[in-house]
Amino acid sequence: MNTLYWFTRDLRLHDNAALLAASRSDMLLCVFVVDPRWFSPGQFQSRAMGEHRWRFLWQSLMALERGLRPLGQRLRIAYGKPETVIPELVHAHGIARVVRSRQPGTQEAIQWQSLKEQLPDTLFQQFETLSLFTEGSLPMALPELPDTFSQFRKQVEKTGERCTERLRIRTLTALPPPPGFADDNRGECPPIAKPQHPLQFIGGEEAGLEQLRQFLFVRHGIDNYKETRNALDTWDASSKFSPWLANGSLSVREVAETIAEYERSDTKNESTYWLWFELLWREYFHWYALKHRASLFRRDGVQRKRRPATFYGHRFMAWCQGNTEYPLVNAAMNQLRETGYMSNRARQLVASCFVNELELDWRYGAAWFEQQLIDYDVASNYGNWQYLAGVGADPRGLRQFNLEKQAKQYDPLGTFVDRWGGHADQPVGLHTVDAADWPIL
Ligand SMILES: Cc1cc2nc3c(=O)[nH]c(=O)nc-3n(C[C@H](O)[C@H](O)[C@H](O)COP(=O)(O)OP(=O)(O)OC[C@H]3O[C@@H](n4cnc5c(N)ncnc54)[C@H](O)[C@@H]3O)c2cc1C
Incomplete structure (x- = not known):
């Protein structure tokens, strides 16, 4: 059988049950689709893909390709809409089966459905590789997923299992051959912008596994994680x-299994549990997200709670550009x-500032x-945005952080605010409205 493996949010060879399933084929075409729509503004003004993630993603794809080569494989990077690109590849290479990882998100579900309809003779399979548990190994049926995190946690902890260890798959060492194909169309993808700061995050499987090793076994950041995790700007916090x-x-x-290993070989304490x-x-x-599907994106959230919100263009712009009356918020937004x-x-x-002080529709902030x-x-x-906007999984409703108190607690010397230029020269006040300020990003 000829299989097309559609890499999405599973850019790795270790613990990849979907790729393992796809590897049981005579021929395997490995594809990643870069969708041009990611780079244009959407309904809420922002783009789905900004320059930082695009750079990181590109590095991750290059690393994946380096990992595939010794197994005799290649990565085909296609530039186009998946609904167009995947059927073209299926026809061109006599593909009988398309495999990918199951993922949340309504666009992703719509695309998958549309492909199934376009290709009725092709077998479509999804495997669960993005989560600790699979739907079948959760301690509850998906429609009964609790409304709050703590109920969920209690039910998981009752089972005594921190993840489904038996699901972890060894790193793949062999794959079927690819079909012969001419160069792909990666050259059409948008260029990668130069970073403004030295890069702390380098994309790719090797770098991710190295970060896991460093944080646990080399720098032991995990030992005090519960105390340090709220720091604003410390790498190992x-x-x-x-x-x-x-x-x-x-x-x-x-990650979960490596934490368990660390607890057996080094330290086991509240912090290791907290990670x-x-x-x-x-x-x-x-x-x-898989349970609530489109409700994840509704203004009134899964709770169907309507909160007054409006779209003050000048406030939105000021928040995005780090130009509000709140230095701590500005610094974080600049960072x-x-x-x-x-x-x-x-x-x-x-x-919290976006929803409470600026009284904006949370979906613009999320976008x-x-x-x-x-x-x-x-x-x-x-x-998380729904949770903070008081329309999601928080039983306590809307949460408002006292920004002054938070600044005193987490940035007592003002070093974070100074480092990221939080003191705006001409901060935009809440009531400064000028038609000329209406944002076009
Ligand atoms: C408004 C808002 C938006 C967020 N958007 C994202 C997002 O798009 N992607 C994302 O990965 N995280 C998101 N988070 C969660 C969290 O802020 C980040 O996961 C975390 O800051 C990443 O840094 P870390 O890996 O050092 O986290 P650590 O503190 O080291 O936590 C370890 C891992 O646990 C998970 N985690 C920790 N906190 C959360 C949380 N609150 N919700 C879900 N997972 C969590 C992450 O996978 C994280 O890498 C968001 C939080 C808020 C409040």
Whole structure:
């Protein structure tokens, strides 16, 4: 059988059950599709792919190709809409089966369905490689996924299993041959922008596995993680696994198993538990997105709670550009724009400011994050934004952080604000409205 393997958010050879299934073929065509629509502004003004993630993704694809070559394989990078590109490849190479990893997100589901309809004689298979558990190994049926994280956590912890160890797959060492094909159309993809700051995140499986080893076994950042994780700007304060987890160059099961190994061989304490606890948040939002589908993107969220919000263009622009009356928010937004990363605490603060102080529709903030974040993940991003906007998985409703108090607690000397230029020269006040300020990004 000839198989097309569609790489999406699983850019790795280790622990990749979908690729293993695809490898049981006579011929294997490995494809990644770069969709031109990612680079144009969408409904909420922002683009689906900003320059930082695009650079990181490109590095990850190049690393994947380097990993595939010794196995006699190649990566075909196609530039076009998947609904067009995949059928063309299926016809050109006599493909009988298309395989990919199952993923949340409505666009992704629509595309998959459209391909099935266009290619009724082709077998379509998805495997669950992006999460700790599979749908079948969750302690509840997906429609019964609890409304809150803590109920979910309690049910998972009752099973005594931190992840489905038996699902972890060894690194692939052999793959069937590719079909002969001419050069792909990677040359048509948008150029990669030069970074403004030295790169801390380098894309690819090898770099992701190295970060895992460094954070645990070399720098032992995990030992005090529970105490340090809220720091605004310290590399070792948190794991920094998120960009690699988001595009799948690092497997979350690999991370969970390595934490367990570390607990057996080095240290087991509240902090080592807490790192797994945070992975469980990611897990919860993964299943939450698959359960709630289009409701993940609704203004009134899964709770169907309408909150007053409007679109003040000048406020939105000021927030994006780090030009508000709140230095801490500005600093974090500048850091995001310049590097593609922001700590979890800062994400909470800027999102709270967006919804509460600036009274904006949370979906614009989420879309800006989607464009800017190097670790953008549809489930974690929209799940967290809904949570903070009081329309998602938070039983306590809307949360508002006191920005002054937070600045005193997390940036007492103002070093974070200074480093990222948080004191705007001419901050835009809440009530400065000028038609000329209406944003066009
Ligand atoms: C408004 C908002 C938007 C966010 N958008 C994203 C996103 O698009 N992609 C993303 O990966 N994370 C997102 N997060 C979650 C979190 O901020 C990042 O995962 C974290 O800051 C990444 O840094 P780290 O890897 O050092 O995390 P660590 O603190 O070291 O945590 C380890 C891992 O646990 C997971 N994790 C930790 N906190 C969360 C959380 N609150 N929700 C889900 N998973 C979590 C991540 O996979 C992370 O890599 C968002 C949070 C907020 C408040």
